[in-house]
Amino acid sequence: MSTTAQRLSRRVRELAPSMTFALADKAKALKAAGRPVISFSVGEPDFASPEVVAAAAKEAIDRGETHYTPVRGTPRLIEAIVERTAQDTGYRADPEQVLVSNGGKQSLFNLFLAFLDPGDEVVLASPYWVSYPAMIQLAGGRAVPVAADPARGFRLDPDEVAAAMGPRCKALLLNTPSNPTGAVLDPGDVEALVRLALDRGVLVVSDEIYAGLLYDGAEHRSALSVAHPGVREGVVLCSGVSKRYAMTGWRIGYVVGPTDLVAAAAKLQSQSTSGACSIAQAAAAAALREGEEAAAAMRDVFARRRRVAVDALQAIPGVRVPEAKGAFYLFPDVSSYYGRTVAGRRIGGSLDLSEVLLEEANVAAVPGAAFGADGHLRFSYALDEEQIVEGLSRVRELLARAEPAAAAKPAAGSGR
Numbered sequence: 492m493s494t495t496a497q498r499l500s501r502r503v504r505e506l507a508p509s510m511t512f513a514l515a516d517k518a519k520a521l522k523a524a525g526r527p528v529i530s531f532s533v534g535e536p537d538f539a540s541p542e543v544v545a546a547a548a549k550e551a552i553d554r555g556e557t558h559y560t561p562v563r564g565t566p567r568l569i570e571a572i573v574e575r576t577a578q579d580t581g582y583r584a585d586p587e588q589v590l591v592s593n594g595g596k597q598s599l600f601n602l603f604l605a606f607l608d609p610g611d612e613v614v615l616a617s618p619y620w621v622s623y624p625a626m627i628q629l630a631g632g633r634a635v636p637v638a639a640d641p642a643r644g645f646r647l648d649p650d651e652v653a654a655a656m657g658p659r660c661k662a663l664l665l666n667t668p669s670n671p672t673g674a675v676l677d678p679g680d681v682e683a684l685v686r687l688a689l690d691r692g693v694l695v696v697s698d699e700i701y702a703g704l705l706y707d708g709a710e711h712r713s714a715l716s717v718a719h720p721g722v723r724e725g726v727v728l729c730s731g732v733s734k735r736y737a738m739t740g741w742r743i744g745y746v747v748g749p750t751d752l753v754a755a756a757a758k759l760q761s762q763s764t765s766g767a768c769s770i771a772q773a774a775a776a777a778a779l780r781e782g783e784e785a786a787a788a789m790r791d792v793f794a795r796r797r798r799v800a801v802d803a804l805q806a807i808p809g810v811r812v813p814e815a816k817g818a819f820y821l822f823p824d825v826s827s828y829y830g831r832t833v834a835g836r837r838i839g840g841s842l843d844l845s846e847v848l849l850e851e852a853n854v855a856a857v858p859g860a861a862f863g864a865d866g867h868l869r870f871s872y873a874l875d876e877e878q879i880v881e882g883l884s885r886v887r888e889l890l891a892r893a894e895p896a897a898a899a900k901p902a903a904g905s906g907r
């Protein structure tokens with residue numbers, strides 16, 4: 492009998508399990524056991540997909556669209572992606588620049604496999620989405636984080652990014668609006684960062700999957716809209732329908748980028764999944780063409796919830812929360828509670844705090860450590876207003892019982 496270590500590949504053994512899923516699973520188990528859990532851990536809209544989407548899927552089935560599609564996606568969906576991208580960014584792609592995959596996650600996965608060799612580096616902002624380093628590592632590359640300053644709305648400083656770009660740097664990965672911070676990069680910074688990368692011959696991978704979710708007059712600047720002669724060869728947009736149109740379960744994501752890179756990613760896809768679901772592609776085409784009204788209505792609801800959540804978090808002493816203007820996440824700094832004791836447990840960092848919140852207040856929030864920022868917790872506001880108010884008042888009440896840090900002991904564990 493082989494041991495597990497012998498049986499499993501090094502690739503998998505070295506991979507860290509997803510902390511976000513571990514927490515979500517625990518919250519679900521407690522809920523199933525009858526506990527009144529309020530979960531701020533969700534990374535998806537809680538709305539049903541728009542009616543036009545469901546109708547398009549049913550029509551696709553009735554028309555018998557139940558066969559393999561072209562690997563790159565159906566012509567109808569590709570055309571819809573070209574149109575939507577042109578409307579949103581001003582950049583008109585050729586159909587050969589588009590690849591449809593099973594969710595934005597597979598889009599990114601294909602890309603990293605298509606351009607990374609062992610030891611190649613990808614510079615990205617920290618805090619980062621939990622899957623970026625894992626995907627880069629699986630493709631043999633190395634993630635090089637650059638700290639985005641919470642005190643400046645998680646701004647990514649172009650000078651610091653330039654300093655992080657070493658000789659092995661293959662790509663700059665941008666994510667705006669951001670998961671986990673909800674921050675929207677300043678249009679001027681997007682311009683500067685894209686120019687910097689292109690001038691150095693470094694690929695820009697721009698994950699703009701939350702681009703439709705903006706509040707308080709925030710302006711999103713797509714990397715594809717930057718005026719630079721290298722954009723067509725050097726920028727790849729990654730997006731999808733999951734977040735903007737509440738379609739996480741349909742699993743449709745896409746990239747728009749340089750033809751050689753897109754062809755390479757399509758070649759990989761042809762040997763792995765063969766392409767995305769035919770019915771989901773019909774649904775996604777309808778969303779991109781006719782889903783804006785429904786998307787705007789959902790955005791209005793998120794805007795109200797965001798206000799409620801920001802106010803409630805700001806009312807908790809010692810919690811600092813930047814008023815992030817995008818996606819549906821807030822990423823408060825809770826490190827003033829580290830080194831203190833809550834409900835008899837000493838809080839060493841975000842993992843401890845998230846555990847105590849779940850166990851003592853029945854509130855699930857994702858530890859910032861999962862995103863490379865242990866001083867924070869991530870709260871999603873993709874849940875209804877009543878629950879937001881109730882859940883955050885539970886957090887406030889529990890934290891009000893925190894004992895002060897013992898004067899003699901140094902406060903430990905507040906690392907970022």
Ligand SMILES: Cc1ncc(COP(=O)(O)O)c(C=O)c1O
Nearest residue numbers: 534594595596620670731733744
């Ligand atoms: C930043 C970011 N990019 C990409 C994705 C992928 O989304 P999906 O695979 O559901 O389309 C997610 C999902 O959580 C995300 O947060």
